[in-house]
Amino acid sequence: MARDLTKGSITKNLLFMAVPSMIGFGAQMLYDLIDIFWLGQLSSSAVA
Known part of the structure; x- marks a missing residue:
């Protein structure tokens, strides 16, 4: 099921992406x- 990013709220679409x-950056930061x-x-x- 594809999501049409040309419709709806710009803010919600940006957050969706x-x-x-x-989350990935946060997991990498925690690992580091x-x-x-x-x-x-x-x-x-x-x-040494």
């Missing part, structure tokens, strides 16, 4: 923050 990207926190717990000899 933007929300999946925003957890990775930074985890790497920060390593000692300097383990990193």
